[in-house]
Amino acid sequence: MYWTGVLGSFAVEIGAALKICTEIGGKTPPMYKEPFYLGVRIALALAAxxxxxAFLSNGSGLTAFYLGASAPLVLDQLAKGIRPSE
Structure with a gap:
């Protein structure tokens, strides 16, 4: 399940890279030339x-893939904390 989650995270990044690449005429997006960005993105996939x-997938490969793909969103919400309703 661990590697399926990592694969889901990388799949989202590949899709985002393709979208940006298409928008700028097929060139490499500048952020993908930065070692720090690539290192953080790989660390996010491996460490989060x-x-x-692995912890939340309940043994389903598809669920593990989705959880890996959604990890950045989950972490973003955790970082923001609980917001009072408006």
Whole structure:
């Protein structure tokens, strides 16, 4: 389940890279030339998306893939904390 979650995280990043690449005429997006960005993105997949999928997937490969793909959103919401209703 761990590696399925990592794969889901990378799949989302590949889709995002393709979208940006298409928008700028097929060139490499500038952020993908930055070692820091690539390192953080790989670390996110290995240290957050994989474990999240392994702990919460309930043994389903598809669920593990979805959890890995959604890991950045989950972490973003955790970082924001609970907001009072408006």
């Amino acid at each position: 998306a994989g474990p999240l999928a």
